[in-house]
Amino acid sequence: xxxxxxxxxxxxxxxxxxxxxxxxxxxxxxxxxxxxxxxxxxxxxxxxxxxxxxxxxxxxxxxxxxxxxxxxxxxxxxxxxxxxxxxxxxxxxxxxxxxxxxxxxxxxxxxxxxxxxxxxxxxxxxxxxxxxxxxxxxxxxxxxxxxxxxxxxxxxxxxxxxxxxxxxxxxxxxxxxxxxxxxxxxxxxx
Amino acid sequence: xxxxxxxxxxxxxxxxxxxxxxxxxxxxxxxxxxxxxxxxxxxxxxxxxxxxxxxxxxxxxxxxxxxxxxxxxxxxxxxxxxxxxxxxxxxxxxxxxxxxxxxxxxxxxxxxxxxxxxxxxxxxxxxxxxxxxxxxxxxxxxxxxxxxxxxxxxxxxxxxxxxxxxxxxxxxxxxxxxxxxxxxxxxxxx
DNA sequence: TTCATTAATTGACATTTGTCACACGTTTTC
DNA sequence: GAAAACGTGTGACAAATGTCAATTAATGAA
Numbered sequence: 001x002x003x004x005x006x007x008x009x010x011x012x013x014x015x016x017x018x019x020x021x022x023x024x025x026x027x028x029x030x031x032x033x034x035x036x037x038x039x040x041x042x043x044x045x046x047x048x049x050x051x052x053x054x055x056x057x058x059x060x061x062x063x064x065x066x067x068x069x070x071x072x073x074x075x076x077x078x079x080x081x082x083x084x085x086x087x088x089x090x091x092x093x094x095x096x097x098x099x100x101x102x103x104x105x106x107x108x109x110x111x112x113x114x115x116x117x118x119x120x121x122x123x124x125x126x127x128x129x130x131x132x133x134x135x136x137x138x139x140x141x142x143x144x145x146x147x148x149x150x151x152x153x154x155x156x157x158x159x160x161x162x163x164x165x166x167x168x169x170x171x172x173x174x175x176x177x178x179x180x181x182x183x184x185x186x187x188x189x190x
Numbered sequence: 191x192x193x194x195x196x197x198x199x200x201x202x203x204x205x206x207x208x209x210x211x212x213x214x215x216x217x218x219x220x221x222x223x224x225x226x227x228x229x230x231x232x233x234x235x236x237x238x239x240x241x242x243x244x245x246x247x248x249x250x251x252x253x254x255x256x257x258x259x260x261x262x263x264x265x266x267x268x269x270x271x272x273x274x275x276x277x278x279x280x281x282x283x284x285x286x287x288x289x290x291x292x293x294x295x296x297x298x299x300x301x302x303x304x305x306x307x308x309x310x311x312x313x314x315x316x317x318x319x320x321x322x323x324x325x326x327x328x329x330x331x332x333x334x335x336x337x338x339x340x341x342x343x344x345x346x347x348x349x350x351x352x353x354x355x356x357x358x359x360x361x362x363x364x365x366x367x368x369x370x371x372x373x374x375x376x377x378x379x380x
Numbered sequence: 381t382t383c384a385t386t387a388a389t390t391g392a393c394a395t396t397t398g399t400c401a402c403a404c405g406t407t408t409t410c
Numbered sequence: 411g412a413a414a415a416c417g418t419g420t421g422a423c424a425a426a427t428g429t430c431a432a433t434t435a436a437t438g439a440a
Contacts, residue, residue, distance in 0.1 A: 027335055056306065060271050061332060062338075064341070069332065069336050071328070083324065083328065084325045084328060084329075087325060119410080120310040123317055124306070124307075126317055127306070131320065131326060133324060134320060134327060137324060138327060139328065140328065141331050142259065143250060145259060146253040148396080149397070162433080168418090169417075179397070179419075180419095181398075184418065184419055185419085185420085188419080339426075360387065369427075369429085370387085370388075370389095371388090371390085371429085372426090372427060374390080375389085377388095383439090384439085384440100385436100386436080386437070386438090387434105388433100388435070388436085389432105389435085390431100390434095391428105391431090392431095393428105393429085393430090394427105394430095395428070397427095398414070398423105398426085399422105399423085400422090401413080402419105402420090403418100405416105406416080406417075406418095407414100408414085408416085409412100409415090410412095410414095
């Protein structure tokens with residue numbers, strides 16, 4: 001068992017209600033996607049939830065000027081879902097594209113809600129995941145909002161060094177909310 | 191019954207499991223707080239969840255330079271909680287201050303988790319609230335990140351006019367992530 | 381009402397970051 | 411392996427927003 005958040009919560013689920021765990025984990029299918037492919041297209045309704053087993057994916061939206069705004073990178077163990085579309089079942093304003101060849105497991109939205117409704121423990125599993133993702137979103141908001149370009153870079157350097165090692169600067173700069181030229185200049189002087 | 195999100199979800203809870211609803215809603219206490227007072231202080235652990243009945247509160251953090259960064263304003267019907275601290279039980283990095291005299295109801299964290307554990311329907315209530323708040327956070331992230339100062343102002347003007355009507359510009363500018371002088375200049379030319 | 385405090389406006393200027401253009405090196409593809 | 415596509419680095423300049431200081435307007439307390 002891995003030590004990422006989803007795995008930890010799955011382990012809790014298994015301890016709490018083995019049958020729920022079995023039914024839930026049995027509902028996942030495996031799949032894979034190559035670099036450059038789109039896993040969840042823009043404007044399509046998202047009806048599956050993915051968990052990355054290997055590789056890297058990026059989640060992004062389009063700004064009004066057409067440029068890309070990257071909301072998150074997903075590595076091994078991370079969830080992959082166009083969240084708002086998944087919940088509301090409306091066309092997604094965000095898309096997911098594969099940066100490095102991915103293997104994943106996935107489960108249908110229908111099954112998620114069915115099992116959350118059937119098993120209290122599954123409902124708890126999702127509630128706890130949401131708590132964590134909400135806290136992360138909060139933190140990212142503060143980060144993007146209150147740090148200068150340099151501070152952002154240093155923060156990534158310190159807290160998420162794997163982002164620097166494994167992501168092209170083009171993508172990373174978008175994630176930091178700065179232009180690639182700016183990132184390039186910051187790197188030059190630090 | 192009101193038509194805000196929390197009320198809607200409470201109504202769903204009542205329909206789904208009347209006993210859960212009764213026990214849950216019976217666990218709330220009423221209270222009030224005057225303009226200028228701090229409801230949840232910085233660096234204190236947050237162990238209650240509040241729902242605003244009247245008035246306005248602001249939720250904020252301190253940036254590294256000491257200035258204030260406002261994360262949200264809460265009006266009638268909105269939740270009021272230092273979320274990360276509430277979940278992790280660590281000292282809060284955000285605080286809540288009253289902008290206009292507030293009446294509220296509140297419930298202890300302990301009771302929230304106890305009832306979520308006891309009643310599947312209460313767990314569902316929280317999971318669904320979290321879904322909505324997560325979507326809001328996502329949207330705010332995009333808003334802050336991809337709009338210019340002018341676009342932000344126009345967006346608020348259109349989508350949240352009550353913010354403009356009821357909040358001092360000083361507070362609003364912090365919420366928009368711009369300086370008060372900048373907001374003042376934008377208003378002048380639109 | 382009046383004085384004191386706080387909020388909003390405005391101007392001049394500084395700073396940060398973005399934009400555009402192009403060079404250079406590295407992958408990918410046929 | 412050559413051509414094309416892509417990613418990165420760099421310079422000159424532009425634009426948006428911030429900073430500081432001074433003034434005016436609004437608000438609240440005695």
